[in-house]
Amino acid sequence: MSPGMIKVLIIGVYLGLLLCLGIFSSRLFKGTSKDYLLASHSIGPFLLLMSLFGTTMTGFALVGSTGEAFAEGVGVYGMLASSSGIIHSLCFFVLGVKLWSWGKKYGYTTQAGFFRDRLESDKIGLVLVPILVGLVVPYLLVGVISAGKAIEGATRGDFLWMSESGGIPPWLTELVICVVVLVYVFFGGMRGTAWANTFQTLVFMVLGVVAFYLIATGLATKSVETGRAHTIVDGERVVRTEPPTGFLDSLQIVSQEIPKSRRVRAQVDLKDQIESVEAPPQFRTRERLDPWMFFTYMLIPFSVGMFPHLFQHWLTAKSGNAFKLPVVAHPVFILIVWIPCVLIGVWATTGLINIPPPIASDPNKVLGFMVKSLSGDILGGFLLAGILAAIMSSLDSQFLCIGTMFTTDIVVHYGGKDRFNDRQIILISRCFIIAIVTITFMLSLTNIAQTRVFQLGIWCFSGFSSLFPLALLAVYWRGLSKWGAYAGVLTAAGVWFWLFSASNFGAIDNWSVDITLGEKTIHTMPVATIFLASAAATIIVSLITPKPSEATLLKFFPEKA
Amino acid sequence: MKYLIYGLIIALVVVHQDVWNWENDHLVFGFLPWTLAYHACISIAASIVWFLAASFAWPKNLEDDDTAGANAVAATERDGGAA
Numbered sequence: 140m141s142p143g144m145i146k147v148l149i150i151g152v153y154l155g156l157l158l159c160l161g162i163f164s165s166r167l168f169k170g171t172s173k174d175y176l177l178a179s180h181s182i183g184p185f186l187l188l189m190s191l192f193g194t195t196m197t198g199f200a201l202v203g204s205t206g207e208a209f210a211e212g213v214g215v216y217g218m219l220a221s222s223s224g225i226i227h228s229l230c231f232f233v234l235g236v237k238l239w240s241w242g243k244k245y246g247y248t249t250q251a252g253f254f255r256d257r258l259e260s261d262k263i264g265l266v267l268v269p270i271l272v273g274l275v276v277p278y279l280l281v282g283v284i285s286a287g288k289a290i291e292g293a294t295r296g297d298f299l300w301m302s303e304s305g306g307i308p309p310w311l312t313e314l315v316i317c318v319v320v321l322v323y324v325f326f327g328g329m330r331g332t333a334w335a336n337t338f339q340t341l342v343f344m345v346l347g348v349v350a351f352y353l354i355a356t357g358l359a360t361k362s363v364e365t366g367r368a369h370t371i372v373d374g375e376r377v378v379r380t381e382p383p384t385g386f387l388d389s390l391q392i393v394s395q396e397i398p399k400s401r402r403v404r405a406q407v408d409l410k411d412q413i414e415s416v417e418a419p420p421q422f423r424t425r426e427r428l429d430p431w432m433f434f435t436y437m438l439i440p441f442s443v444g445m446f447p448h449l450f451q452h453w454l455t456a457k458s459g460n461a462f463k464l465p466v467v468a469h470p471v472f473i474l475i476v477w478i479p480c481v482l483i484g485v486w487a488t489t490g491l492i493n494i495p496p497p498i499a500s501d502p503n504k505v506l507g508f509m510v511k512s513l514s515g516d517i518l519g520g521f522l523l524a525g526i527l528a529a530i531m532s533s534l535d536s537q538f539l540c541i542g543t544m545f546t547t548d549i550v551v552h553y554g555g556k557d558r559f560n561d562r563q564i565i566l567i568s569r570c571f572i573i574a575i576v577t578i579t580f581m582l583s584l585t586n587i588a589q590t591r592v593f594q595l596g597i598w599c600f601s602g603f604s605s606l607f608p609l610a611l612l613a614v615y616w617r618g619l620s621k622w623g624a625y626a627g628v629l630t631a632a633g634v635w636f637w638l639f640s641a642s643n644f645g646a647i648d649n650w651s652v653d654i655t656l657g658e659k660t661i662h663t664m665p666v667a668t669i670f671l672a673s674a675a676a677t678i679i680v681s682l683i684t685p686k687p688s689e690a691t692l693l694k695f696f697p698e699k700a
Numbered sequence: 701m702k703y704l705i706y707g708l709i710i711a712l713v714v715v716h717q718d719v720w721n722w723e724n725d726h727l728v729f730g731f732l733p734w735t736l737a738y739h740a741c742i743s744i745a746a747s748i749v750w751f752l753a754a755s756f757a758w759p760k761n762l763e764d765d766d767t768a769g770a771n772a773v774a775a776t777e778r779d780g781g782a783a
Contacts, residue, residue, distance in 0.1 A: 213733045213735055213736045214735060216735075216736050216739050216740075217716070217718075217735060217738075217739040217742075220739070220743065221716060221739035221740070221742040221743050221746070222716060224742070224743040224746040224747070225709065225712050225713060225716065225742075225746045228746065228750045229709065232750070232753060236758075236759050236762065237759065239762075240759075240762040387729070387730075387731070390730075390731035390732075391727075391729075391730040391731045393731075394727055394730070394731035394732065394733070395727060395730070395731070397733065430717075430719050430722065433717070434717055437713065437716065458762075459758075459759065459762035460758075463754040463758065466750045466753065466754055467747055467750045467751045467754050468747065469747075469750075470743045470744070470746035470747045470750065471743060471744060471747045473743060474740055474743040474744070478736065478740060481736065482732075482736070485733070
């Protein structure tokens with residue numbers, strides 16, 4: 140059997156297992172839309188941890204972080220991973236628990252349902268739902284494109300009859316995973332999604348650690364064999380000839396080469412690579428990052444507070460205490476996934492491995508290429524299944540939430556509760572999901588797929604982050620009015636679109652909003668401008684417009700009434 | 701205790717902006733770039749702070765009564781499912 144076929148077979152078996160899981164969970168389906176959409180509030184701490192973590196870690200976390208570390212260096216961990224450990228748990232703590240409590244008490248299924256009730260405004264749903272769906276689509280694209288690129292990079296040369304590069308063409312991978320996720324979401328609903336998320340999160344975390352071990356030891360062994368590794372003897376850099384003695388030794392062999400960037404490999408022959416080059420340290424430090432950009436990146440993880448799919452997961456919790464485990468474990472789980480990915484990305488910048496130009500010019504393919512180059516066919520197949528697991532564990536929740544928003548906030552809300560039975564509601568939800576997934580798949584075939592996954596994700600998350608002030612104020616501020624909410628949402632949408640178009644719709648990498656103070660220019664992330672504009676509009680307009688009625692305020696703030 | 705927890709979270713945000721580490725290219729244990737090791741420690745510290753929050757400052761007056769919750773679900777289902 141050819142190497143490519145072995146990988147395809149393993150991935151096929153894995154996808155089959157997922158389908159079985161979805162079908163099995165459908166046997167527990169109670170037949171109601173509440174059970175289909177919220178698993179009847181039955182999810183305990185462990186399943187909640189795994190489903191929340193699996194949902195937040197997507198292609199952005201694995202494929203994107205490796206690619207971005209390859210392009211920009213190790214600073215990518217501080218930019219998004221350690222800040223997410225603080226901010227994501229903060230969102231679960233200050234928003235998730237409270238919204239779960241109100242959701243269970245008042246029967247909310249979606250964010251629009253909550254805001255309509257809290258702000259006494261029916262129309263807020265009409266403003267919010269299209270914006271949220273519009274932001275979920277690029278998030279779906281991030282996952283779909285990541286899967287296609289990763290598999291293409293990992294099967295490069297294995298299927299010469301299928302594409303120019305010999306890899307499985309991205310459109311095929313994207314089509315297959317969309318269909319598989321659709322099937323298990325349709326069969327299992329939210330319960331199936333939570334189970335599949337747990338299974339897939341375990342798979343990608345375990346396989347991620349295995350991949351890290353294999354890539355580190357494989358790269359160190361190859362480097363020594365090809366005379367690319369060095370060691371210090373009597374203060375002199377000499378070529379190392381002794382093979383690695385273990386895992387730690389392998390890590391040291393490959394990591395000490397990190398300063399040798401792609402520039403070195405491009406300019407220097409293999410034989411004099413070690414001796415004659417002053418290694419630039421940018422991939423080992425944050426030399427390439429602007430401190431103000433780094434600071435304003437911290438606003439990106441606030442997006443978690445307004446992800447509609449996470450809102451839906453919060454509502455599945457069995458009790459408020461079920462949130463404790465996710466809140467505590469989330470930062471360490473991020474560490475377990477991101478540190479290996481970032482290290483693999485910066486190892487790819489060293490002179491220890493040749494990254495072909497087609498891979499180097501598309502950082503999304505770096506992880507797949509490293510897996511293919513440094514692990515065997517069977518293990519490589521499992522590792523690719525792990526990458527797909529991370530991606531699909533987000534796609535499923537996103538698919539489900541867009542169907543939920545459409546049916547709950549539009550169809551049933553305006554059509555009337557008695558007009559549709561549960562079976563019809565689920566059918567309408569599935570049709571809308573198929574329509575959105577089809578649009579996403581078609582978009583993935585366009586030039587958008589050439590955008591760096593990380594950059595696309597950042598714009599998408601910036602939109603969600605800029606709606607965070609609205610969510611926070613709705614939960615903690617009695618003074619929030621519906622006009623303030625409209626102002627905040629429309630300001631966020633308007634400023635986001637203005638800046639996104641100024642960045643040539645994401646085509647300009649690392650685009651920033653530059654502010655000149657005297658003779659100094661500060662570079663900031665666009666999210667800072669959008670976030671502040673949205674917060675200011677919400678607060679200022681709320682201060683000068685009427686608040687909701689006392690009855691509504693009493694409902695949400697009884698202790699302050 | 702709640703204010704102490706929020707103070708610790710703000711402290712985490714402040715130490716996260718480690719401009720003093722910007723050009724440090726030292727490798728911790730010979731393999732982990734300093735900036736990566738520093739921020740890995742922040743991730744671990746965040747978990748510890750959230751453990752304190754979960755232990756001593758968890759929100760009160762939640763809808764944690766399962767019976768009440770089940771009744772609410774049943775009522776919603778009677779009223780037309782997910783709507």
